[in-house]
Amino acid sequence: MTPAVEASGPGWPQVIWSEALQQRVRTAKVLAVGAGGIGCELLKTLALSGFENIEVVDMDTIETSNLNRQFLFRKRHVGQSKAKVAAEAVKRFRPSCNINAMQANIKEPQYNVSWFKGFDLVLNGLDNLEARRHVNRLCLAAEIPLVESGTAAYLGQVSVHIKGKFECFECQPKATPKTFPVCTIRNTPDKPIHCIVWAKDLLFQRLFGRADVVTDLDEAAEKAEEGAEGDAAAAAEQEASFFVRHPEETSEAYAERIFHRVFCFDIERVIGMTDLWKTRKPPVPLKVEALRPAASAAASANGSSHTNGKQAAAMDVSACRSMGLRDSHAAWSSAQSAQVFLKAIQLFLDLRADEVGAAVFDKDDALAVEFVAAASNLRSTCYSIPPLSLFELKGMAGNIVHAIATTNAIVAGLIAVEATKLLAKMPAACRATHLRSSVHTGRSGRERVVGPSMLEPPNPKCPVCGTAQLTLEIDTAKTTFKEFLDKVVRRKLAVSQPTIISDNFMYEEGPDLDEDEVADNAQFLPRPLAALPSGGIKDSSLVKVSDQSQELELMLIVSHQEQWDEEKDPEGFRLGGTAPKGRADAPVAAAAAGPSSSAAAGDDEDDIVEVSEEALEQTKPGLISKRKRATPEEDQPGPGKRLKAAADDVEVLE
């Protein structure tokens, strides 16, 4: 498996020692997106590998919980920009390295296609799907190679994406965060996560959060029926008022009243919905009296920790600590859960009263986590679901993926390796690499933890990269939308019933539209492109053009061009790239378009628009036969247990 090498030069990896590649590495301009777990490691590795021009973007600030693995940061940096502090730290040990740091969201509009085009490579070290998708799309539009990465505990992966050559980030469907149906959460939970969602999104919200937030989870539902024509909002208010503490009510009495309501009264009410229990086991209500321990024990434990010394900082208040429950890996008994539940409510009301009514669940808020854990376990008890430990519940409630510095370091190293191959112009040597949590024996019989596999060609049905892409140079300030439709879309692209989408602007045409719709669409025709809704079509805009009357779809990448030479470009616009061929019987006669605007191949003045069969096929996903997948070098690992939804990729997130 020798990678493609130019002429007689050295292959991979020998090429690393060539002066030419080292020079290329020094001069290459790379964009690192993210300066967190992977990002810190990556910046260090890039700088030490000879990269000297790095731009780093990260919107986050440093938190204490980052310090164990994001080693460029120290305690004194907490609260400062990750990108900036990381850049300064790297420059200290590698002063020759130019790192330009920006504290910003990569999705901001100034980071547009032309900005991305200014880089040789884009390297992702992101922690969320949305930003990954966004960077993938911009790299496709700008035609810049992307090295994408992710880690979760011992698992990790690095992949390389080049438009038209390899799969893009979205060619394979991604596992998305799970949502749970309202009925299950409210009435018929059967998994711990259902109880956690209930405790966090419904109960915590209702007791400590903003009163005006009403969700489908709210049982204001049930109350609405009392006055059939009554006001739902009033019913919701009446419902919410139950959860308001009465004046004179002690925090202890309040906590017990809430306990009785949610684990006894509400459970009995659900049991009354007999239709629900025809095929399921009904829940069992809990009585607070039965779960109360010897009163004196609780009281003395509580007395010792909170009365002496200054009042603890809000985030340090803990029900568990005051009760002596130290092992976060042990599941509590129902009695212990009940005590934590009552204690957590009391502490919240007594020590953090100013937050009540505005609190938001935060995974780093010990008391909030304890409350949610206890409430979730109690509800689990009602529904015969096994209880979990505080540690497990915290992880699930906070969607925490435990991060390991070594995994991040290995992944960052692999990113630098793939980046170097790309700069060496050896895409055939690029690999997708998976890091596994245990030694894996490949087909070759070799045992390894780091497993490379061949990169897949693009999925022709991919909704993101499967669309043909053209560049359009045009004066967006002067050209009206009608002129654009007539000259570019109809005449040049042979679209007969165009649908145009650009960001949140949409234009439709066709005999099926009703009068109102036709009028709505017609109002856009006289406007200049730049004055259309949703920011207008202007420099760097991405415009999707499709034809309602035939299978044709393409993306235009617009650049604004004011100066036009009448001689060279009499039409006042220029199309570039590979255009799909319109249907032969497209309504616009080629003759009307003049010699320079025919889309036919072979027209010498028009050779920037070349028509290829592939491009045509690209626009007709229905015609593509099921593509053959390249055989990976090794069989894929079994998917991790909490990440199993992804196809054969381990989709992981730091």
Added chain:
Amino acid sequence: MVLGVAKSRLAVERSNWRKDRPFGFVAKPANAPNGEVDLFTWHCKIPGPAGTCWEGGLFPLDMTFTENYPTAPPCCYFPAKFYHPNVYPTGLVCLSILNAEKSWKPGMTVKQVLLGIQELLKEPNNGDPAQQDAWEDIDMNPREYERKVKLQAQRYKA
């Protein structure tokens, strides 16, 4: 910027709906006064099934999608306090085809969803109550149920 998976699919859904819309139904992405369109929110109308107490009504329904569509189903809302056993007081429709853990499939179209909800109007599922009002009436007082449904159909007259 560039259309993502969800938005591309919604554009396709709109295009397919225009080619093949069931009689009497409406489904259209929301328009803002400034001329922007929100492909993630559709304003729809479902005709009450003929030959039932729902007949004559044209019921407004909002369909909201997320970036996770079509992996995740849309949320469908009738107006708040819509009278039907499987509609929450907020208007949210509770239906197995709209539930990712039950019968939702990413291939399901807007048309199938709307036809499914029309079906739900005449065939409520009393095993999955979402509101007490209609749920109790249908069991204990079917005549009252029918009266209220007809009243509602009048209110949303086509």
